[in-house]
Amino acid sequence: MVLKEMAGFTEVIASDQKAIQLDANYAEAYQNLGVVLLKVGLVPESLEAFGKAISFHEKYNPIEARRIRQGLESMGFMLQE
Numbered sequence: 001m002v003l004k005e006m007a008g009f010t011e012v013i014a015s016d017q018k019a020i021q022l023d024a025n026y027a028e029a030y031q032n033l034g035v036v037l038l039k040v041g042l043v044p045e046s047l048e049a050f051g052k053a054i055s056f057h058e059k060y061n062p063i064e065a066r067r068i069r070q071g072l073e074s075m076g077f078m079l080q081e
Contacts, residue, residue, distance in 0.1 A: 012032070012036045013033065016032050016033035016036065020033070025056055027056035027057045028053070030049045030050070030052040031049070031053035033046075033049040037049060043077075047077060050079065051079050053065075054068050054069055
């Protein structure tokens with residue numbers, strides 16, 4: 001990965017983490033964080049973020065929770081219910 005590209009991901013990660021600090025129930029921030037962490041190869045951290053996003057989405061947007069879960073499963077990742 002190009003260093004310049006990595007710097008952009010670092011900024012996005014920091015932004016998502018700040019959004020989560022401001023609102024710990026912000027499902028979309030967890031979802032975005034999961035995507036970026038996966039792109040930089042931080043798979044365990046990514047799956048943790050996706051798990052939180054799914055948890056919040058299941059309460060308010062179960063279709064989105066299912067979509068995230070299916071996307072992860074299509075890449076070979078399984079999250080526990």
